[in-house]
Amino acid sequence: MYRILLIIACLAYIIYGDCIVKLPEDIPKAEPLYLNTIRSGKQIKYSLIAPTNNTLRVKTNSLITLSCSGRRNFIFNTNRNFTTLLCRSGTIFQDESNYSVDIRQLNCTKIPESELRVSQSKCAHNRGYIYKVGFNVFQNVFLTNFKICYDNKSENTFYSENIINGAAIKYAVKESDRRVFKSDGMTKSTSQINTLYTKSNQKAVFENLFGKHQNYINNSMFLSRGHLTPDADFIFSYEQLSTYYYANVAPEFQSVNGGNWVRVENMVRTLAGDYGVNVQVFTGYYDNLVLDNNDIYLDNMRKIEVPKWFYKVIKNMKTNAAIVVITLNNPFAKLREIREFCPNICEKASLHNKNFKNIKRGYTFCCEVGTFTRIVNDLPTNFTSNGLLNCAFADKLFDE
Incomplete structure (x- = not known):
């Protein structure tokens, strides 16, 4: 009898086990936002689902909401931009009409669109405001990415945080x-900034500074749109495009x-990935690039500055250990001219x-966080770190 009960229990687990969606193979093209959905009385709370390893897991009889944010964006073959599902087992869910649906076949008519919202929260010692980039899921539900x-x-931009x-x-x-880049939250329009990044505009700006025979901007050497928070730091398409x-x-x-x-x-x-933990990243830039005694800007109005240094503050959120990695944005510099503005601890951090x-x-x-923030004092006042992040894992990725 015990063996029979054990077999029945095992079969029940197989049939009614948690819902599991595998990444990336079970994710459809133009996937919807996958949202944790928790009901408490009349209140419903939503949050972006964070997968673990290659699995997006939903517990049996738990709810998940699929949302297609953006104008005229719908769950495929419906006229609705969201649906709430009940986990049954595997990739099978039950929709609001009690029909069984395979979550792998539910996608949006296009990739869900993000929004940039300007908050009233000040940052960088009151010099800037926090812009939240995320998704307007419902009328009063905005989820920050x-x-x-x-x-x-x-x-x-003082920094981005992800x-x-x-x-x-x-x-x-x-x-x-x-x-497609957008200029939401900025004074200039998208078309204006698109124009500024063209090679023809860059040549004109540099010729205005250095004459017709300037040697800085050409077909192979030009200023690109350098991401602070990069798309590849995220799991899903909608996060990446945001x-x-x-x-x-x-x-x-x-x-x-x-x-x-x-x-x-x-x-x-x-x-x-190798630590398998959440990593907090602040990315920004420091100091204005100077070439031949000229401060360099992307525009002749001298509004959008070209940075001298880009940096990333990287923190293991489990151990609180951190490091700052800094890159010079001057391919024309001479080695004797380069001044590391804080002690280089790359070797100490096993970053070769x-x-x-x-x-x-x-x-x-590389720099230690404490030394760096005494010079570049833009990070949130509540940011803390403890100890130096060991980067030994990173060696194997480098293409020599």
Whole structure:
């Protein structure tokens, strides 16, 4: 009898076990927002689901809401932009009409759209305001994906802040949809800033400073839109596309952006994935680039500055250990001219890469957080760290 009961219990678990969606293979094209849905009386609370490893898991008889945010965006083959489902087992859920549906077949007519909202919360010692980038799920439900500290009077980004889900980052959805930057929250329009980033405009700006025969901007050397919080730091397509705001970029020479800066970005994700924990990242820039005694801006009105240094503050949220990695945005510098503005502790943190000394690809060094924040004092006042983050895991990713 005991064996029979044990078999029945095992079968019940197989049939009625938790709902499990595998990443990325079970995620449809133009996937909806996947939301935890918790009912308490008349109140319903929503939050973005954070997968663990390659699994998006929902407990049996628990609710999940699928939402297609954005104008004229609907659950495929319906006229609704959201649906709430009850987990039955595996990838099978029960919809509000009590029909069984396979969550792998539920997608939106297009990738859910993000919004940028300007809050009244000040940042960077009252020099900027927190911009929240996220998703308007329902009328009074806005879910934040990441934050930007921005001042639209100076058009200056002090930092962006995001969390990398280290437990699942290795299984992120690979999204290849066309990226369109927007200037929400800025004084200038999207078309104006698009124009500023064209090579023809950059040549005109540099010729105004250095004459017709300037040697800085050409077809292979130009300023690109350097992401602060990058798209690849996120799991789902809608999260990745939410990073395409001009408030989240700064002018960065392409040889640096596609060189050591992308190595730093990859390093952070590798650390998060190998540690398997959430990693908090603050990304910003410091100081204005100067070439031949001229401060460099993207525009002749001298509004959008070209940074001299880009940085990432990286913190393991489990141990509170952190490090700052800093990259020079000047591929024309001479080695004798470069001044590391805080002691370089890359070796101490087990972060080794011969490319970090390549100036054209972006000279890169590391600092302890305490030393760095005494010089670049933009981070939130409640930010704390304890100890130096060990980056030994990162070595294996580097393409020498």
